[in-house]
Amino acid sequence: MDIKNGELWFVTGSQHLYGDETLKQVAAHSKNIADELNRATEIPVSVIHQPTVTTPDEIYKVCEEANRNKNCVGIIAWMHTFSPAKMWIGGLKILKKPLLHFHTQFNRDIPWSEIDMDFMNLNQSAHGDREFGFIMTRMRLNRKVVVGHWKDLQVRSQIGTWSRAALGWHDWQGAKFVRFGDNMRSVAVTEGDKVEAEIKFGYSVNTHGIGDLVKFINDVPENQINQLCAEYQDKYKLDDSLRKGNSRYASLRDAAKIECGLEHFLQAGSFKGFTDTFEDLHGLVQLPGIAAQRLMNKGYGFGAEGDWKTSALVRAMKVMAVGLPGGNSFMEDYTYHFAPENEMVLGSHMLEICESIAENTPSCEIHPLGIGGKADPVRLVFNVAGGPALNASIIDMGNRFRLLLNQVHAVSPPHDLPKLPVARVLWRPYPDMKIGCAAWILAGGAHHTCYSQNLTVEHLQDFAEMAGIECISIEKNSHLNQIKNELRWNEIYYR
Ligand code: MN
Numbered sequence: 343m344d345i346k347n348g349e350l351w352f353v354t355g356s357q358h359l360y361g362d363e364t365l366k367q368v369a370a371h372s373k374n375i376a377d378e379l380n381r382a383t384e385i386p387v388s389v390i391h392q393p394t395v396t397t398p399d400e401i402y403k404v405c406e407e408a409n410r411n412k413n414c415v416g417i418i419a420w421m422h423t424f425s426p427a428k429m430w431i432g433g434l435k436i437l438k439k440p441l442l443h444f445h446t447q448f449n450r451d452i453p454w455s456e457i458d459m460d461f462m463n464l465n466q467s468a469h470g471d472r473e474f475g476f477i478m479t480r481m482r483l484n485r486k487v488v489v490g491h492w493k494d495l496q497v498r499s500q501i502g503t504w505s506r507a508a509l510g511w512h513d514w515q516g517a518k519f520v521r522f523g524d525n526m527r528s529v530a531v532t533e534g535d536k537v538e539a540e541i542k543f544g545y546s547v548n549t550h551g552i553g554d555l556v557k558f559i560n561d562v563p564e565n566q567i568n569q570l571c572a573e574y575q576d577k578y579k580l581d582d583s584l585r586k587g588n589s590r591y592a593s594l595r596d597a598a599k600i601e602c603g604l605e606h607f608l609q610a611g612s613f614k615g616f617t618d619t620f621e622d623l624h625g626l627v628q629l630p631g632i633a634a635q636r637l638m639n640k641g642y643g644f645g646a647e648g649d650w651k652t653s654a655l656v657r658a659m660k661v662m663a664v665g666l667p668g669g670n671s672f673m674e675d676y677t678y679h680f681a682p683e684n685e686m687v688l689g690s691h692m693l694e695i696c697e698s699i700a701e702n703t704p705s706c707e708i709h710p711l712g713i714g715g716k717a718d719p720v721r722l723v724f725n726v727a728g729g730p731a732l733n734a735s736i737i738d739m740g741n742r743f744r745l746l747l748n749q750v751h752a753v754s755p756p757h758d759l760p761k762l763p764v765a766r767v768l769w770r771p772y773p774d775m776k777i778g779c780a781a782w783i784l785a786g787g788a789h790h791t792c793y794s795q796n797l798t799v800e801h802l803q804d805f806a807e808m809a810g811i812e813c814i815s816i817e818k819n820s821h822l823n824q825i826k827n828e829l830r831w832n833e834i835y836y837r
Contacts, residue, residue: 343641345664348387348415348509350442350501351408352376354394355401355425355474360463367464368422369394371448375420375492384495384502386665387415387509394422398429405433416440416508418501421470422448423463427477434481440508440808441485442501443478445471450491484807500800507804510658515544517614519643519654520607522552523622526647531788534651534738542743543809545614547650550607556625558610559603570598574632578706578722590708590718593628597720600626601633608642615643615653620692620714629714631693631721632706634672635765638696644672645790646694651736651743652790656696658805659734659792668795669698673733673767675789685775686753686768689733689793693721695765699795700724701754709763726767728754733771733791734802736811742836745806746787747799747815748778767793772818781816781825812836 354372356365376391395401408414416439434441447467478485486504490497525532536547571594574580583590608616616637620629638644643657652672659670672694679686692711697704704722711719728751735746750769759766771778799815806813812832816825 343661343664345386345509346388347413348505348512349411349413350385350387350389350416350418350505350508351392351404351414352379352389352418352420353392353404355419355421355430355470356394356396356423357425357429358396360423364423364464365394365396372420372422375446375448378492379418379498379501382498382502384498385505386502387505389418396425398432401430401433402436405437409436409438414439415512416442416505418442418444419474420444420446421467421474423466424470424473427473430474430477431481434478434483440504440511441478441483442504443471443475443485443487444492444501445487445489446492446497450493484810486804486807503798503800504804506662506797507801507808509664510662510805511808513614513661514654514658517545517654517657518612519545519547519615519617519650519657520611520613521547521549521617521648521650522555523619524549524648526619526621529647531737531786532645532647532649532651532790536650538738539651539654539743542811543654545654547654552622552624552626555603555607558607559600559626562599562602562606566602567595567598570602571595574598574706578704581705581707584706584708584720593708593718594720596627596717597632600628600630601636604630604633605637608637613642615645615657617645617648617650617653619646619648623714623716626716628717628719629693629711631719634694635697635722638671638694639669639698644694644696646672646674646691647790649788649790651738652788652792655734655736656792659794659797662801662805663794663796666796669696670792670794670797671696671699673791673793675791676766679768686770687750687775688766688768690762690764690766693719693764695767697722697724697765699726699767699793700765701727704765707763721763722765723763724765725755726752726765728752729795731769731793731795732797732799732802733793735788735791737786737788739786739812739836742812743809744785744812744814745802745809746782746785747802747813747817748772748782748787749799749815749817750778752795772816773820777820777822778816781820781822784826785814785816785829
């Protein structure tokens with residue numbers, strides 16, 4: 343994915359009150375800022391300067407064009423002078439793309455010895471942007487407000503963060519996710535309203551019988567299976583038994599065949615992610631293990647046990663993080679270490695952890711799986727490096743979706759885990775184990791999450807605002823009472 347193809351349109355508002363000379367300066371300054379933001383390495387998308395808008399018609403037109411443009415992921419709006427905001431109502435009413443209100447000023451410093459009324463009339467964003475802010479607040483529109491000089495690195499990185507959220511949001515619009523089989527029987531949190539999700543999030547989730555996938559798997563040509571087995575051997579520490587000529591080589595071929603067939607299916611249907619369930623594997627030799635791990639690494643969303651909400655979230659977070667060091671993976675809070683002063687969560691899954699978060703070269707192994715009743719699945723086994731990370735989960739509250747975040751700190755495993763045949767990660771939740779887990783559980787957070795090494799709370803808060811959904815964040819400075827109150831108050835807000 344070439345994210346530089348994504349465009350942020352830099353739109354400057356003004357009016358005709360000040361004469362042509364001022365408007366010329368406004369246009370030149372705004373071009374200067376847009377070009378500089380376009381070159382900024384903190385902003386991964388292209389920033390495209392647009393002509394200054396000075397009338398309701400011009401404003402409406404640029405919003406209409408932004409809606410229609412396939413590459414435009416959002417608009418940056420700035421009022422260099424004063425742009426009476428009733429002019430913006432028509433355009434803002436129809437604007438479908440996310441909006442960032444950039445509260446900046448062309449001049450960084452006040453030119454103390456030279457400042458006169460001409461300067462004041464040109465550099466009016468301190469009040470021009472307040473007029474613009476009012477109309478958006480009056481219209482109850484979600485937007486990001488970034489404050490500061492346009493050369494400020496923190497300002498640029500905030501714009502970059504928001505633009506990544508906008509990329510993820512853009513990617514969801516019209517996206518297709520496929521479910522093989524339904525939800526794991528009787529599980530609650532992985533269920534949800536797919537109709538509401540399509541209305542709210544713009545992506546569709548539809549099912550295919552596992553037999554449809556089996557057809558693709560059976561059609562995989564021999565040479566592709568050979569090639570993929572060779573790739574496994576080159577790329578991973580391949581278990582001896584799985585090597586060509588050895589006892590389990592046929593199982594490796596089965597796994598490779600599943601991966602190829604699954605990828606062909608996703609490509610043929612232009613799907614951006616999938617779910618499966620171990621309760622519905624008719625015609626599959628193994629539960630897809632290495633296939634899910636590697637397809638996630640290629641950017642596909644994945645959710646186990648029919649968890650389409652997490653599959654879609656994994657996909658969005660992968661798009662948001664394109665080009666950043668570190669990875670994003672489907673994850674599950676699996677088991678705990680309750681040693682005093684050293685409490686930790688061990689995150690893992692039966693098989694399906696994305697190799698993008700692996701610390702070292704994964705080993706490719708085969709082991710029995712206690713559930714599913716199928717042949718032993720091939721999987722990648724690895725540890726995950728220590729460092730800052732977060733878990734994100736979307737749940738369906740019945741009348742709304744809630745995005746739940748928890749900052750965590752990953753810890754390198756203090757011991758070998760010689761008998762644990764799955765990829766795993768250890769972390770300490772913030773603010774601490776007791777408060778972090780209690781808050782997560784009170785907020786109804788799922789056991790499935792997307793674990794991210796490279797996205798921050800701000801990325802996901804920006805994303806939630808674009809989606810117009812609730813966002814609860816459990817962070818370093820969170821208190822349990824504050825979270826409890828937030829949950830109670832949000833019940834009223836969203837009623
Ligand atoms: Mn699970």
